Every structure is written in C-alpha cells, then in structure tokens.
Amino acid sequence: MTVVIALANQKGGVGKTTTAVNLGAGLASSGKRVLIVDSDAQGNATSGVGISKADIQKDIYDVLINETPVSETIMHTSHEGLDIVPATIQLSGAEIELTPQMARETRLKEALDQVKDEYDFVLIDCPPSLGLITINAFTASDSILIPVQSEYYALEGLSQLLNTIELVKKHFNQNLKIEGVLLTMFDSRTNLGVQVNEEVRKYFKDEVYNTVIPRNIRLSEAPSYGLPIIDYDAKSKGAKTYMNLVEEVLERHAE
Numbered sequence: 628m629t630v631v632i633a634l635a636n637q638k639g640g641v642g643k644t645t646t647a648v649n650l651g652a653g654l655a656s657s658g659k660r661v662l663i664v665d666s667d668a669q670g671n672a673t674s675g676v677g678i679s680k681a682d683i684q685k686d687i688y689d690v691l692i693n694e695t696p697v698s699e700t701i702m703h704t705s706h707e708g709l710d711i712v713p714a715t716i717q718l719s720g721a722e723i724e725l726t727p728q729m730a731r732e733t734r735l736k737e738a739l740d741q742v743k744d745e746y747d748f749v750l751i752d753c754p755p756s757l758g759l760i761t762i763n764a765f766t767a768s769d770s771i772l773i774p775v776q777s778e779y780y781a782l783e784g785l786s787q788l789l790n791t792i793e794l795v796k797k798h799f800n801q802n803l804k805i806e807g808v809l810l811t812m813f814d815s816r817t818n819l820g821v822q823v824n825e826e827v828r829k830y831f832k833d834e835v836y837n838t839v840i841p842r843n844i845r846l847s848e849a850p851s852y853g854l855p856i857i858d859y860d861a862k863s864k865g866a867k868t869y870m871n872l873v874e875e876v877l878e879r880h881a882e
C-alpha cells in the first residue's frame with residue numbers, strides 16, 4: 628500500500644523541503660520506491676535533488692492546469708529509487724488559474740492515483756501557504772507531516788493549519804491524518820530550543836517524533852550541490868538524524 632504524505636506548514640523556512648528531500652532519499656536508501664512531488668513554485672525540492680531547470684519538459688503546473696498525465700512529468704534523480712515531479716516558477720500562477728476550474732481541489736489526487744501504485748511513499752512538498760495547491764496536496768494525502776522550527780512563535784499559525792486540515796477532512800478526504808510533527812533546526816545550546824521542544828510536545832503529545840533535527844550547516848550546504856544529505860555527507864549530524872527519522876516513519880507504517 629502506498630503512503631502519501633504532505634509536508635506542510637504555511638510558514639516558510641521551517642524545513643519542509645529539507646525534510647521532503649532527505650526523508651525521501653533516506654526512505655529510498657532503505658529500499659522503498661519514493662516519489663517527491665514538488666508543489667512549490669520556488670522549485671527548491673527539484674533543484675535540491677539535482678534537477679536543473681533546463682532539463683524539465685513538463686512539471687506539476689501542467690498536471691494541475693493542463694491535465695498532463697503525471698507519468699509524463701516524473702524524472703529520475705541521481706539517488707537510486709528516488710523520483711520527482713518537478714516544479715518551476717510557472718506554478719506561481721496556478722492558484723489563480725485553478726480558482727474558476729472544475730474539480731479544482733481534487734486534481735492532484737486524481738493525477739497521483741494514476742501512478743501511486745508504483746511507489747511505496749509519495750511525499751508532497753507544499754508551498755508556504757494554505758491556498759488551493761496545499762488543499763490539493765491534503766486532498767491527495769493519507770497524512771500530513773508538520774515540520775516545526777525550534778524558534779520563537781513555533782506554534783503560531785498552527786491552529787490555522789489544523790483548521791485547514793479539518794476543512795479538507797470534512798469536504799474532501801475524511802481519512803486524512805497527522806503523520807507526525809517534526810522539530811527542526813534545533814539548537815541545544817539555547818534555552819529557547821529546549822522550551823520550544825517542551826511546548827510542542829505538550830501540545831502535540833506523541834505525535835511529535837523522538838527524532839529532533841539539529842541546526843546543521845551540512846544540511847544547508849547540500850542543496851547547492853543538488854544532493855540529499857546522505858549523498859553529500861553521510862557522516863554529518865544532519866544525515867544521521869534524518870536517518871533516525873526514516874526509521875521512525877517506517878516504524879509507524881510497519882504492518
């Protein structure tokens with residue numbers, strides 16, 4: 628059974644894309660067949676797995692707006708077992724173009740249903756908003772993984788995110804669940820990080836992963852080489868903690 632997970636938090640810069648790329652690569656290294664769906668016009672997941680713009684023929688925009696079959700957009704990456712549906716800046720107009728269209732909330736789901744049997748995990752990297760593209764991602768997903776940055780106001784905005792999840796459950800996808808909450812960019816040297824960790828655990832309880840991703844310079848360098856962290860620096864703290872996350876995710880999905 629394929630598991631479709633959306634990585635979402637309407638705040639930018641909390642680690643959605645870093646988690647999509649590195650969880651995706653880690654799952655692939657564990658022998659799983661993984662598809663990342665880049666649904667952010669910034670295309671950071673696309674470049675993060677080493678796909679250059681010049682090589683992209685069709686992207687997620689064509690899937691959502693032109694009803695191009697998703698199979699025509701899938702690209703292999705240099706990491707074995709890891710494929711991607713790329714995004715380009717073209718996607719930035721899609722929210723407005725989708726608004727008057729039929730079945731505008733279910734387009735991604737319908738598209739992914741055509742290919743998802745070929746994968747064990749599909750990870751949808753969401754944009755930093757709660758607009759129609761994120762709604763499409765939630766409608767297409769089994770669950771949502773929420774990265775939370777260990778910073779001031781970590782919990783701010785999460786009630787809107789949870790409200791959106793409830794709305795999608797009510798109208799489009801009644802089985803939608805929370806996959807887990809991941810603390811990212813944790814700095815153990817500050818009291819703040821420790822406080823945020825406690826606060827998030829108090830609120831989300833055992834939905835929070837035991838794994839906490841530290842702030843790690845290697846994680847921020849890897850995207851400019853177009854490599855997941857395990858291919859860039861497998862010995863780094865970032866690589867080790869993302870592999871711990873992979874274990875936890877696999878445990879939560881063990882039969």
Ligand code: ADP
Nearest residue numbers: 639640641642643644645812841842843846847
């Ligand atoms: P989002 O997709 O939520 O906007 P990103 O994953 O793109 O967030 O992360 C924002 C920035 O922070 C990127 O430059 C990324 O390389 C960097 N980053 C993400 N996680 C870490 C980390 N654990 N340590 C250091 N830098 C990180």
Ligand code: MG
Nearest residue numbers: 643644667671
């Ligand atoms: Mg991103």
